[in-house]
Amino acid sequence: MSWRPGSVSAGFFHEGELVGVLTTQPLDRVLDYKAPEGGCFEGAFVEVPLGPRKVLGVIWGSGRGDWDISKVRSVIRVLDVPPMREDMREFLMKAGAYTLTSMPAMLRLATRAPGLGDPPSMRKIYKLGHGEVDRMTPAREKVLAVLEEFADQVFTLKELAEQAGVGASVIKGLVAKDAVFEQDTPRDTPFARLDPNLPGKELTEDQASAVARLSQGNGYATTLLKGVTGSGKTEVYLEAVAACLRAGRQALVLLPEIALTSEFLTRVKARFGAKPAEWHSGVTMTERRRVWRMVGEGGAQLVVGARSALFLPYRDLGLIVVDEEHDTSYKQEDGVLYNARDMAVLRASVCAARVVLASATPSLESWANAEAGKYQRLELTSRFGAAVLPDMRAIDMRSEDLPGSRWVSPSLQHEISARVAVGEQSLIFLNRRGYAPVTLCRACGHQIGCEHCDARMVEHRFLKRLMCHQCGETKPMPTICPSCGAEDRLAPVGPGVERMGEEVSALFPEARVAVLSSDLYGTARQLKAQIEAIAAGDADIIIGTQLVAKGHNFPLLTLVGVIDADLGLQGSDLRAAERTFQLMRQVAGRAGRAEKKGLALLQTFQPEHPVIRAILSGDEEGFWAAEAAEREQTGMPPYGRMAGIVLSGPEVGPVFDLGNHLARNDAPLRKLGAQVYGPAPAPIARVRGRHRVRLLVKAPKGVPLQAALTQWVKGVKLKGDLRLAIDIDPQSFY
Ligand code: ADP
Ligand code: ZN
Secondary structure, rough: OOOOHHOHHHHHHHHOOOOEEEEEOOOOEEEEEEOOOOEEEOOOEEEEEEEEEEEEEEEEEEEEOOOOOOHHHHHHHEEEOOOOOOHHHHHHHHHHHHHHOHHHHHHHHOOOOOOOOOOOEEEEEEEEEOOOOOOOEEEHHOOOOOHHHHOOOOOOOOHHHHHOOOHHHHHHHHHHHHOEEEEEHHHHHHOOOOOOOOOOOOOOOOHHHHHHHHOOOOOOOEEEEEEOOOOOOHHHHHHHHHHHOOOOOOEEEEEEOOHHHHHHHHHHHHHHHOEEEEOOOOOOOOHHHHHHHHHOOOOOOEEEEEEHHHOOOOOOEEEEEEEOOHHHHEOOOOOOOHHHHHHHHHHHHOOOOOOEEEOOOOOOHHHHHHHHHEEEEEEEEOOOOOOOEEEEEEEHHHHHHOOOOOOOHHHHHHHHHHHHOOOOOEEEEEEOOOOEOEEEOOOOOOEOOOOOOOOOOOOEEOOOEEEOOOOOEEEEOOOOOOOOOOOOOOEEEEEHHHHHHHHHHHHOOOOOEEEEOOOOOOHHHHHHHHHHHOOOOOOOOOOOOOOHHHHOOOOOOEEEEOOOOHHHHOOOOOOHHHHHHHHHHHHHHHOOOOOOEEEEEEOOOOOHHHHHHHHHHHHHHHHHHHHHHHHHHHHOOOOEEEEEEEEEOOOHHHHHHHHHHHHHHHHHOOOOEEEEEEEEEEEEEHHHOOOEEEEEEEEOOOOOOOHHHHHHHHHOOOOOEEEEEEEEOOOOOO
């Protein structure tokens, strides 16, 4: 292998020396082993025996020697991958300590690719050979023509057959005659080189000065890049990527939604001449393995991906971009609870990289960090080119004449008609998937709920099923009320996007209506194709969930109608105002991207609500300042710290008992001046058949909260099937 171990890790252990190995198994310590034949470097990925099994591990340092030496076994083998670098190990330890996650779990996050230690798998590729073809056919000619035209590309059998439009047997026939050459090559090949010196777009003055400031200095720094949708944030951070690549370092761009990647990949290809590596749930296992290895060996310069791409073994990471940094999907809500935005900053600080947090509507956390001078702040104030920000107005639903079970107000309908007439697009925004959020029995009033969760089942008419949005359970739509047995009395209540589709189609029979919701498309590819078709003008009216709020370009769109602007304001969530503000501004920003000015209309029953007023007036700084002042006064994040403890179990009694026990024994927290609230049933008190009870800890800023939490829960014995999860900086309170 080509990496130089001596340059990436200092310690070396000779055969037989005691080494400490961190494994991916749920154990609370590093285990002692003997270094294998040939020795091993600190950080090396190894296979070790554990009981009857072989498990993956990393040489974490020297052994502790507190184990019966006669029982210490030997490392089985060192895997053929670069050792884990010092900065990665530091990152895993700090991230683990911050999120109160065990090191084995952190290591699992960092090794999420199959067969890391396997020798590179081979595949066959096809090239032009020298043999004579005695009997030329049109199909054979096509194959040879393709190979001649694309002489420097590699083709698999499938790719070549596709490109030439012939069957695989034609190619095999040519191979038999040596006219086509078949060759085995390793599958884990480097990614195509990106060329940062290809010409970029000519930047506006605003953009150019942002780029200049982003390229100042080296080493760790975080920059909040704020700019309205369409102002060229992506153009600006692509230049930061270019600067990073020129310096020979690697870059990572995090996107909140897989559906956004393809548009971004196209832009990368246009800017740098080739596509970057991709890392997200839509990537095949073989490709994951390739990315993991190439990132480590330097064969991938740029990775575009989801939050877990932070845990790839970069050889030299110089830049992390977090696009749409305020997006809630950056908070992992399952398994290891971490916020990718915060972990990006941590990752960058240990490897002297830069962070760019890009958003039109930053999170209050990032806004406050910029105010406090911890982050640099750059602003793009105007949209690129002729595009201007949309006008925003409220539609006061109290004075609209609207029959029940209809949601498009006459005022909104009027504006849509005007757009349809001139061939412009309208977007109707409703953040509710499915047909109707509630299915009600008209005979007895029963609402159909999930059997495993305290949640109502949502009708998905497209799928002809009811679905629980908590646990994903589905069942066929019943015809008989499960409670009173009445027949054909079940009725949908309230709107989802599918139902809006019906209403809008009825209102505008001549218009082409498209419903965009992630669950309506089988694959990310289909969704992407649909988004592209719509952007190209394939629909007059788009109905969408928050999926459409996230960064897609719809150049023909000039009107956005928000069906229920009050939706996010209900509930007691700390971030309700912030979220609504962000989402509404984001959605409104979809309108008027090209030359035509856009209009955004918010249907609301409370037009004088301060948040609605802030959204309409566009006084962002005013909104943030007011919101910040309120949080500061109440000691809420980011001016204080919070942690959520969720206890769960199959029986409600023991879960509450445990909660009460914790609440009574809160001395370690009280010592810090922290308060413990609860136990209380979590807002969704039952999920997947487990009862959930929640405690909230509120602490002053700057206290050692993690240490106190660890001490607090240390004595707890989780009997039976009880579980305890700690969520540092909780984002949602469900
Ligand atoms: P944002 O990321 O802030 O939403 P984008 O970078 O996507 O903005 O820019 C919006 C649109 O304007 C894109 O189509 C982009 O290519 C174009 N654009 C932005 N800046 C320039 C520029 N300097 N020259 C040419 N096109 C630009
Ligand atoms: Zn459920």
